[in-house]
Amino acid sequence: MNVNIKVFKSTKSTVQVGFxxxxxxxxxxxxxxxxxxxxxxRVSWPFDKYVSNGETKYxxxxxxxxxxxxxxxDSNIIKEYNRIAGITSTSSGGKADLKxxxxxxxxxxxxxxxxxDTLTKEDDNxxxxxxxxxxx
Amino acid sequence: xxxxxxxxxxxxxxxxxxxxxLSEGDSELIINKVIIDLNNGSDPIKSxxxxxxxxxxxxxxxxxxxxxxxxxxxxxxxxxxxxxxxSSSITKLGAK
Numbered sequence: 027m028n029v030n031i032k033v034f035k036s037t038k039s040t041v042q043v044g045f046x047x048x049x050x051x052x053x054x055x056x057x058x059x060x061x062x063x064x065x066x067x068r069v070s071w072p073f074d075k076y077v078s079n080g081e082t083k084y085x086x087x088x089x090x091x092x093x094x095x096x097x098x099x100d101s102n103i104i105k106e107y108n109r110i111a112g113i114t115s116t117s118s119g120g121k122a123d124l125k126x127x128x129x130x131x132x133x134x135x136x137x138x139x140x141x142x143d144t145l146t147k148e149d150d151n152x153x154x155x156x157x158x159x160x161x162x
Numbered sequence: 163x164x165x166x167x168x169x170x171x172x173x174x175x176x177x178x179x180x181x182x183x184l185s186e187g188d189s190e191l192i193i194n195k196v197i198i199d200l201n202n203g204s205d206p207i208k209s210x211x212x213x214x215x216x217x218x219x220x221x222x223x224x225x226x227x228x229x230x231x232x233x234x235x236x237x238x239x240x241x242x243x244x245x246x247x248x249s250s251s252i253t254k255l256g257a258k
Contacts, residue, residue: 027163027164027186027187027189045213050164050184050191051163051164051222052220052222053164053184053218053220053222053223054164054184054191054193054217054218054223055215055216055217055218055219055220056212056217057212057213057215057217058212072210072211072212072217074195085194085195086194087193087194087195087210087212087217088191088192088193088194088210088217089191089192089194090189090190090191090192091189091190091191091192092188092189092190095189095191157166157222157225157226157229158163158164158165158166159165159166159167159248159249160165160166160167160185160186160249161248161249161250
């Protein structure tokens with residue numbers, strides 16, 4: 027899977043010291059923040075914060091099912107942040123782009139349109155969505 | 163290539179939400195909180211956002227959103243509940 031990471035250095039806050047975007051296959055663009063916490067730099071992914079029964083709760087808007095995927099992307103983000111933070115002055119934001127592949131190799135033999143046909147065959151308009159389904 | 167594994171729709175009348183499960187190989191990415199509101203005429207489906215920026219965007223995303231809306235419209239308003247959509251089926255997981 028092609029993953030494109032853009033990292034920006036922020037000088038507006040001492041807590042959120044950076045931000046950026048991870049783009050998966052030009053399909054999903056996920057914004058993230060880079061937080062300078064007591065435990066060092068960490069990546070903050072989008073979430074909803076709310077209070078239920080007096081207790082603060084968080085709902086992730088994005089979930090990496092495989093924790094190793096998140097760790098890999100987090101480490102690349104932090105690595106890239108450290109790189110630009112080291113080469114840019116503190117008076118202005120720095121920017122870096124990083125591209126890498128992760129996950130398994132692309133399976134170009136996967137056929138999916140027949141399956142999409144099945145789902146939409148009762149549809150009067152029958153405009154088959156050009157969606158790539160994982161049918162495995 | 164990133165593919166759609168399944169979509170979970172929670173329908174309650176004209177409103178609801180969707181969760182999209184994307185995958186490639188052993189890697190899976192879940193996009194939560196896609197908001198659907200058919201009362202919101204010109205903008206019935208919205209991507210979750212971060213700093214007011216949509217998380218899911220682009221032509222592929224729009225195609226998928228249109229598809230989700232189409233399935234959402236197919237489900238009767240009088241049959242609220244949770245639905246799982248795969249490439250070949252729509253399954254009701256439970257009533258609301």
